Amino acid sequence: MEKKNKLRTLTEPFKIKMVEPLKVTTEEYREEALKEAGYNPFLLRSKDVFIDFLTDSGTGAMSDQQWSGIMMGDESYAGSRSWEHLEAVVMDLTGMPYVLPTHQGRAAERILYSILGGTGKVFISNTHFDTTRANIEYTGSTAIDILCEEGSDNQADLRFKGNIHLDKLKELIAQNGKENIAAVIMTVTNNSSGGQPVSMENIKETRKICDANGILLVMDACRIAENSYFIRHRESGYEHHSYKQIAQEILSYADAFVMSSKKDGLVNMGGLLTLRDEALSIKCKNMLIISEGFTTYGGLSGRDMEALAIGLQEVFDDDYLHYRIRSTAYLGEHLRAKGIPVVWPIGGHAVYVDAKQLYKNIPIHQYPGQALVCDLYIKGGIRCVEVGSVMFGKYDEKGALIPAANELVRLAIPRRVYTQSHIDFVLDIFDDILELKDRSTGYEITYEPPFLRHFTAKLKPIV
Numbered sequence: 001m002e003k004k005n006k007l008r009t010l011t012e013p014f015k016i017k018m019v020e021p022l023k024v025t026t027e028e029y030r031e032e033a034l035k036e037a038g039y040n041p042f043l044l045r046s047k048d049v050f051i052d053f054l055t056d057s058g059t060g061a062m063s064d065q066q067w068s069g070i071m072m073g074d075e076s077y078a079g080s081r082s083w084e085h086l087e088a089v090v091m092d093l094t095g096m097p098y099v100l101p102t103h104q105g106r107a108a109e110r111i112l113y114s115i116l117g118g119t120g121k122v123f124i125s126n127t128h129f130d131t132t133r134a135n136i137e138y139t140g141s142t143a144i145d146i147l148c149e150e151g152s153d154n155q156a157d158l159r160f161k162g163n164i165h166l167d168k169l170k171e172l173i174a175q176n177g178k179e180n181i182a183a184v185i186m187t188v189t190n191n192s193s194g195g196q197p198v199s200m201e202n203i204k205e206t207r208k209i210c211d212a213n214g215i216l217l218v219m220d221a222c223r224i225a226e227n228s229y230f231i232r233h234r235e236s237g238y239e240h241h242s243y244k245q246i247a248q249e250i251l252s253y254a255d256a257f258v259m260s261s262k263k264d265g266l267v268n269m270g271g272l273l274t275l276r277d278e279a280l281s282i283k284c285k286n287m288l289i290i291s292e293g294f295t296t297y298g299g300l301s302g303r304d305m306e307a308l309a310i311g312l313q314e315v316f317d318d319d320y321l322h323y324r325i326r327s328t329a330y331l332g333e334h335l336r337a338k339g340i341p342v343v344w345p346i347g348g349h350a351v352y353v354d355a356k357q358l359y360k361n362i363p364i365h366q367y368p369g370q371a372l373v374c375d376l377y378i379k380g381g382i383r384c385v386e387v388g389s390v391m392f393g394k395y396d397e398k399g400a401l402i403p404a405a406n407e408l409v410r411l412a413i414p415r416r417v418y419t420q421s422h423i424d425f426v427l428d429i430f431d432d433i434l435e436l437k438d439r440s441t442g443y444e445i446t447y448e449p450p451f452l453r454h455f456t457a458k459l460k461p462i463v
Contacts, residue, residue, distance in 0.1 A: 010326055013319040014416060017064065022050055030378050038458030039374055039443060041383045050381030051422055053411040056349045057222075058104075058262035058269055060415030063314055066266065066307040073303025078294055082302035086309040093244070093312060094251045096274040098281035100288050103299025105222055105260025106131040108273035111287045112258060115280070116182040116216070117141035124172055125185040125220075126151075126164035127192040130391055132185065132220060134451050141182060144172060148202075151193050152405070154343045154354055159234040160199035161345075162190030164206055178213040187220045188227040188250065192387060194408070195223075195347020197230035200238065200249065207253040219254035221247075222263040225315040226348030229325050244316040256280075263349065266311030266415060270304055324348070328413055331423050340430055349412060355388065356407035358437055364389055366442030366462055369407045374443070374461075375436055376409075380429035384411050390445070391454040 025033075025048060037043035041054055052059065074080035083101070090099045102108045109132055117123070117139030128136065128143045136143040148163040150156050164186060173181055186206060188198045210217045221227070228246035232238045238246055251257055255277065261270035273288075275281040285295050292299040300308075314320065325348055332346030341357040355369040362368040369386035376382040385391075388407035396402055411426070447458040 010323070010330055010420060012327075012416075012419060013323050014063075023047055024050065025381055027378060030381055034374060034377055038447070039370070039460060040454075040457055041373055041377060041385060042455050043458075044377070044383060048381075049377075049383045051383070051418065051426060053350075053382060053384040053413060053426075055385065056263060056412040056414050057260060058267070059417065060262075060266055060268070061417050062266065062268070062307060062311070063416075065314065066310045069306040069310045070303040073301060073306045075302040077297070079296050080302045080305075082305040082309070083296040086305040087296075089309045089312050090272060090274060093248060094254075094257050094274045095248065096251070096257060096276050098275040098278065098285075100273040100275075100281070100284055100295065101298030101300050101305060102271035102273060102288070102292050104262060104269060105258060105271040106135060107292055107299060108258045108260075108271045109135040109220075111284050111291070112218070112256060112273055113141070113182075114139055115283050115287065118182075120180060121182040122172070122176045122180055123182050123185055124164075124169060126162060126187055126198065127190050128185065129187065129191050129220075130452055130454070132187075138451065145192075146172065147190070147193055151190070151196060154194070154341070154406070157345055159345075160197055160202065160230070162188070162193055162196035162198045163202040164198070166202070166205050166209065169206065169209055173209070173213050173215070178215060181213070181215050183216040183218045183256075184210055185218045185220050186254070189223045189230070189348050191223075191349075192392075194343030194352040195226075195350045196343075196345075197227045197234070197348070199235055200231050200246070201235070203250060203253050210255075216255045217253065218256045218258060219251055220258045221250065221254075222258075222260040222265075223349055224250060224259075225264040225321060226325065228316070229321045229348065242316065243318070243321055247316065261308050261311070264312075264315045265308050266315050267304065267308045270300055270308045271298075324415065327420075327423065330420075331411065331413070331426065334427050335430060338427070338430055339434065343408065351411045351413075352387065353409045353411070354407070355386075355409050358433075359439060359442070361438060361440045362442040364403045364407065365401045366444065367407075367459070368442055369409050370459060371439065371442040372409045372433070375433055376429065379432045380426070382411075382426060382429060384409055386410075386454065390457065390459075 119140035121141040146165040146168040151161040228243040257274040259272040329346045332351040341354040343352040355372045359368040369388035392404035441462040443459040
């Protein structure tokens with residue numbers, strides 16, 4: 001059956017019960033809307049967007065079972081049935097006894113890293129994402145990325161390009177002193193490196209290094225189901241494991257689990273922090289109560305917790321994960337066939353376009369990724385995000401830009417939202433983008449905040 005399906009049109013394994021109208025606008029309208037937004041897609045109004053690939057975080061569609069669960073939500077302040085349901089599901093998945101609900105992932109990060117961090121402390125990761133790095137650096141700590149060597153080659157056709165660099169990990173521990181390493185953070189899948197997966201072998205070896213040095217291993221695993229899919233299909237020995245079993249093994253190697261549930265939790269709002277250590281959990285619970293809410297609801301309503309408990313079970317469904325990964329790959333494979341440079345192989349939640357290679361005439365300090373983001377919106381009403389020097393660039397002591405490692409544009413695909421024809425529309429718009437690939441100028445930043453500047457920065461075209 002599976003071989004036959006590979007030859008057929010990729011169809012969604014669900015039916016549509018409700019629709020949300022999309023506004024069709026003109027190119028002239030979009031040019032004015034983008035100008036009003038300071039050429040920053042985060043500042044666009046959603047009603048002016050046709051295809052929204054800005055993020056896959058909290059933008060998915062919930063199932064009929066989740067909506068039914070919402071009606072059953074117990075809104076008791078303490079010890080609600082919905083909390084008991086969520087706690088049982090999460091404990092079964094993680095094997096960790098201490099479960100803290102938060103309103104979203106960055107709240108879980110803030111709680112954990114404010115306790116672990118501080119001046120002189122170092123966090124090491126395969127790649128910190130934007131909010132993770134910001135929460136760490138806000139405490140005065142240093143965040144260091146050590147992606148495996150093969151991960152830096154955007155075209156290398158390798159199975160696990162999201163892995164942490166094990167030799168560099170050992171070197172950094174020796175250089176900084178194990179007592180100064182606040183934690184090692186394993187991000188699965190590795191968002192900033194193109195949504196690339198991490199192998200179970202790499203996770204195991206990282207655990208051994210942490211054990212040898214008495215260092216905490218944190219699993220930042222908001223896309224753990226997607227990473228489990230890749231392990232089952234790419235790593236020897238896991239062919240006959242269920243996706244949930246693989247996820248459970250991944251988490252068995254972690255001391256803590258941080259999750260933005262807005263991804264593989266299949267909900268529009270929610271986060272989780274789970275822990276093995278009781279003393280650390282007490283500190284985190286105190287911070288949770290101060291900043292989020294009581295320990296049995298965090299920043300969530302009972303209906304939120306009910307929907308999340310159901311979503312964390314639905315996400316490991318075989319049909320769902322096959323569709324999720326293959327539909328994303330469909331977009332990436334067809335873009336590559338057109339001659340669009342994409343990070344290869346395609347990851348689980350998004351397609352990453354290499355804007356530096358596509359817009360070769362635009363110098364890095366004029367942000368080629370932002371140019372592509374703006375062009376996609378103007379040409380097709382497609383909203384996406386730059387993952388390059390606007391997001392991750394810094395300045396030296398003279399104010400000169402220190403570029404990011406890559407100049408990428410992420411097309412993040414919401415879960416269970418768009419159909420095959422929407423994806424084909426995006427592919428058509430890239431024909432227009434190919435006509436712009438020799439453009440010679442980009443953008444300059446006119447305003448930026450001190451942290452996470454890409455969310456609220458304003459830019460203007462260089463003419």
